[in-house]
Amino acid sequence: MISSILVYGLVNSVILALIAIGFSLTFGISGVANFAYGGFYLLSGYLTWILLKYLGLPFIVAVFITIGAVGLLGFLIYWVILLRVRGIVLSEVIATFALGVGMLEFFRWKGFVTYEFTLPYFKKGMLLIADVPVDYQRLFIIAIGLALVLFLYIFTHHTRIGWSFRGIAQNERTAISLGIESDWTAALSLAFGSAMAAVAAISILPLGIISINMGYDVLLIAVAVGIVGGLESVPGILVASLILGYAQIITSMYISAEWMMVVYLAAIVLVLTIKPSGLFGKFKELEERV
Amino acid sequence: MDKTEDQTILKVEDIGKSFGGLLAVDKVSFHVQKGELLGVIGPNGSGKTTLVNLVTGFVRPDSGRVIFQGLDITGKMPYRIAELGMARTFQMVKPFYHLPAFKNIIIPLYSPRVKKLRGGKYGERDAVAIDLLEEVGFERDSFVPYKVASSLPHGYLKRLELARCLALRSDLLILDELFSGMSMSEVASTLPIIERLNGEGLSIIMVEHRLKELFRVASRVIALNFGRKIAEGSPHEVMESEAVKAAYLGSEAEG
């Protein structure tokens, strides 16, 4: 029991981190809360599915096309929609929220709700870890999650775009005055965030069937992890994923699976009530608070 | 001047604040006597505005105490402190851009403090607001008091800040770089207002870069550098202090 909690809790935590990282990245850099995140996530799932089923593309090709296309979509959405409402929080929130809901409900209307919508495992089979059976897919997820965090770290600390990302995140005006193009960087941050939603979707969705409500859940998970950890902080995301991941597994084992979502939602409300900056967020004084 | 406790309106003891390891204000102590005009000077980034924020409750101090009219107000919410009679202007003007200038003044007039002092119904406040604007140099019979704040020039917005403070009928007025961004003539017309208020017995703390104007009105000055108090005394004493000279010349050499 304990060992399965440990192993599945870890897997679950990595899943949460994988889901949350794109949302947090975009918010941390450009300050845009991408409420369309769930939409991007499911879009990636369906796009891969279509590429595989209808066009019969090899899996790896479909994956790269999906990641590229969804990233590009995020990029375009910044230029077409968000650029025009930049800085007006109300409009940013409404526009991205509407975009996400629109995408999800469009899929629902199109009838993407049956059991045939599944993505293939990367590799079938399973492994015993401490007497707990873990399938390869979950191991892949852990590997991808860790690789993504590592990649992000290297990317933001050792590349030009990464530096400008961090510059914008710290102080947009100063960054602009140093010749970093704010809009360009923000658009890229949205593209990266969306592409990460795609990566998360392709690695996580094979674990079950693709359902529309998952889109809403994914948004909530991303928000929950981001809020608990403190949006814009990578260590915060990791710690928050661990906390929420284990909390969720323990809840579902000892109480019932129905309470799993309640854990996230309650976590969001509690953290925002008690410590709005999250566990690791840089504490903001009254002057510039949220 | 009598230095007994009841003559002190504000007493700040060893107040300190650091932002992410950077000491913005480091154990600063000072006091303000009733009816006094205290000047606060210091080079850019010396912690003047943070000090104002600490005293007025907009930033919570890490250490130290603030005692205002015998009450410990450390860590109280800004509106509580304002209600007790401490008004402040903001260095970065914060008008309500969507509202006409005189409606900006109505908001503090609506506060419980002013209601208690003055009463007033809907409509009556408009007249009071216009009076206050006139007091800080808005032309009463022009369109200026009725213009939307976002269309006013910077000098007017600064004086709007002042009028908003006056509306509170406070016991202590803290002016955070009121004169920065004002033209020479605006400063020349605003300075007498401050002198008059001080003459009427209002205690004032003036954080200022324009030393010449400040020294004309201030009875005592404290100087800050790197969050520390480096000098205190009459304007003349402070200007002669070696630490202040070094701070200003040093900062100019760097800048």
Added chain:
Amino acid sequence: MTVRYRKERLDRGIKARCEDMFALSSYREILYLLLPRVLPVIALLCFPLLKGVVGLYWEKVLVITCAIALLSLSWDLMASVGLVSLGQALFFGAGAYLTGFLNKSLGWPYFLTIPFGTVGGALFCTFLLLPVLRLRGVYFAIVTLTLPLLFTRFIEASKILGGNAGISSLSPLPHLWFELYVPVLALLICLFSFRRLINEDYGLVLQGIRDNDLAVMSGAINIYKFKAQAVFIAGMAGAFAGAFMTHYYQFVGMPAFALDYSILPLTCAVLGGVGTFAGPTVGAFILVPLSEALRAFGTLRVVFYSAILIICVVGLPEGIFHYIQRKYHQFERMVEVG
């Protein structure tokens, strides 16, 4: 050199005259001032009388429209204080479930449950939001998005208040006229009192909090008290809609907290014009009947709301009402520039 033009807007003469005491000196001016206010009110009050002409179905649409309009008014009031809500369903659901509970479990009649549901629901939501009133912008939006979902999942998981199935066979409303006129009157009262409220000094403080809460605080005003009051007032409007619709449907269940009651009022407000109260009402009277007409399209309607939202937010940020108002008060002409 090419001649360039610029659009210039000028107030109509009649508007300028109406701002003075001349307004009462001629019928033209009086009508100019009164017609835009009185005509919609009369139309709204007469609509239920036309039951025979428009049919019962559209009368029922009127009830739903009023409920949504009340929700969008409550959204707009919160937005006037700078609280952007993505979950008006919270108010609706709180009012609805409280009413359902009072009626089913305690057996209270409708004339007690609706007022208690309204006030109790609003109080409940206000206390719930009290600790997060210090949040702004995105963070507040996230909380409001989360809370209705939290309640849905909570009720689902804990199986209280009827769980998934909801509470059904509640007592019906007494009469068709009651069903039709109560929401219409509630809407009118709400609309005009909100408009009055925001123009008072009290409303000025609310607008000040939206513009710059620090400046309001420096004016010795407890912004949290004002925010809480605004949420309570907004909550009353939303909870009333919930309480009334519960008896109207004789059922309360999961859908009371559903996304529809959050996104539809939001769309109405944005389409109609934020910050005017009349705008959201106009928005509701355009969107709700339209969406009833499009009922056959199922969830595509939500896609359609989303598209309207995006288009409005990006392309028509001022909203329909502001546009109409401008056309009514001002004319435009092209003037030559340098």
